[in-house]
Amino acid sequence: MKRSRSRKGAPGIVEVANRAGVSPATVSRCFNSPGIVRGETRKRIEQAAEDLGYIRDRMAGAMHHGFSGTVGLIVPTIDNAIFAELIQAFAARLLQHDQTMLIAAHGYDLNLETAIVRALLERRIDGVAMVGLKHNSAPLEILATRHVPVLAVWNYRSDSSIPCIGANNLEAGLGVTQHLLDMGHRDIALVFPPTDVNDRAEDRLQGALMALGCSLLDLPANRFRQAFYDIGQAKAAVADLLRQDKPTAIVCGNDVIAQGAVYACQLLGLRIPEDISIVGIGDFRGSAHMEPGLTTWRLPARRIGEQAADMLSRGMPFADADRISRVQVPSKLMERGSVRRLA
């Protein structure tokens, strides 16, 4: 039934060894610690490997020392501008470290994470990066049991229970809202996604409310809207918001929502920033080129991705029992044209 793959044309380490006139052990050493084989021998081996088109089998190797050279990345979604830059940077940097990336998306369904973690573990990943600090305990426990390093990316909290690298999202929410206040805005609406499974949004919202000096409940009904990270949905939500009495500015949970907000304004014939100001969070690809350019909070996705890859590639001495390593990457306001200064 299951026809076993005839690895006919694929030479193994022993074929290389034979051709080079050495033992398989030496060939293995030649690849893993080139320093300990004699120069001339190494030349011969490399030549033989080259001739035969040898490609090592890391799985076989992984059976011994347990390292597969592959790490996992778990994101809420790929189908979206949000994590694109992160994923790309992570993958690219990993490749430089001679590692590869196994990626999976759970679509903001944290329960799916358990299945995903299992699937990754079956492939013996050396470590895993997962977006966000909020996770079910099940997958975390499984990973802990196997001693697989876990790194939370994207968000930073000084009191996170797992190692993390990311920006301070509270600061982001606070920052953009404060900017609006600084520009003289007093009537500000908020458009955010549900925060129950999204700690990034949770922190941003909290930061925004902190700047506003009030709680969500204090907010007038028409100064808050919920929308997933989806342009169409955000557009609809904002359009609905704007059809009633308008605020002078809108804080969007991220740039995707901001994009939807911009479309909503265009739909209603409102000019930005003359009629209404908009700020986003994230500074995704393209946000700078919008008309007007979107004022937003820059989250250094590329840097986070690269550094996460570095951390996971190294011996990764983070989370050594008592000391959890937490890295906060700097983020900052990008002032562009979508905010108007009020008298």
Add this chain to the structure above:
Amino acid sequence: MKRSRSRKGAPGIVEVANRAGVSPATVSRCFNSPGIVRGETRKRIEQAAEDLGYIRDRMAGAMHHGFSGTVGLIVPTIDNAIFAELIQAFAARLLQHDQTMLIAAHGYDLNLETAIVRALLERRIDGVAMVGLKHNSAPLEILATRHVPVLAVWNYRSDSSIPCIGANNLEAGLGVTQHLLDMGHRDIALVFPPTDVNDRAEDRLQGALMALGCSLLDLPANRFRQAFYDIGQAKAAVADLLRQDKPTAIVCGNDVIAQGAVYACQLLGLRIPEDISIVGIGDFRGSAHMEPGLTTWRLPARRIGEQAADMLSRGMPFADADRISRVQVPSKLMERGSVRRLA
């Protein structure tokens, strides 16, 4: 130096076997062909596996039958809306088949593909999907030698040399341009990326020229611009184009370029579609919600991704020497508001 991972807490198949009072062989069978073990025995084994938190090691298994349960996906870029939907769909469907995805991007540098293919092969992928029909021979040969199934995704050509699944990009380029002609436009400009390493763009451009009934050389200097798939670059290119004598419509190589074109128009104060019409290709996430909605050619990314995953998961009997399977998925014009009918 390299502290070997103490897989202390990780039970193997033999621990499960002991606890269930059977041999490892039976446990293995219980997972791979549940049908051939007695119901009562199976229950006991499953219980034991559950208790111990057993997670099978597919690498060990892969050493025998050669299948790792992982397939590769090679795309030009992740950092972009273009392939996001494809990647997401591919990964999600793969997960349903109990497979995982190893992904890598080459950034439109085909030479990098060889290194990527090697990296994937070292992990013993069961198959690989790569965007596009144009590839160097080196990676293709390595894959062929190893009998690893290859599937080109995204573009379709009836005469492709490797199995493929995708839309007919020539038809796409032809279709949007013809639509413009049908709407009365006669002065049309083209904005496309370099076509030397991008067969999708190549086909689209050819289709557009076909509709126009001329070659690229016949085109007036100010009716063609080159821009990579980057919003900022496209915006600049189109703005440059529009500052001189304006065409009545622009055909964009894809929706990313179209987005840049829209921003360029907004920058110059041109209204769409009153002052100028714009069409894209791709129908990416968000294109439908723009103001006005972008008229574009819908490439069913989700469907391509899912079907590609299905093909690669099955025994994949495509490319059986003489018979190369080529799947063309239907694509179509999405008429929205960015094109104006001319008198």
Add this chain to the structure above:
DNA sequence: CTGCAAAATGAAAACGTTTGCGTCTTTAAT
């Protein structure tokens, strides 16, 4: 030359599964 430490290499035992080939039960047919 001789002898010895250091360096280079080889032999073989892992690693955790799968699977072909037997053996021992069942079940069903006579």
Add this chain to the structure above:
DNA sequence: ATTAAAGACGCAAACGTTTTCATTTTGCAG
């Protein structure tokens, strides 16, 4: 009840590396 066929299961040999330990070679000082 007897026997054959089918069904369950166990044994042990793979799979392609890495790594420990032992052995051989090399370099060098005496």
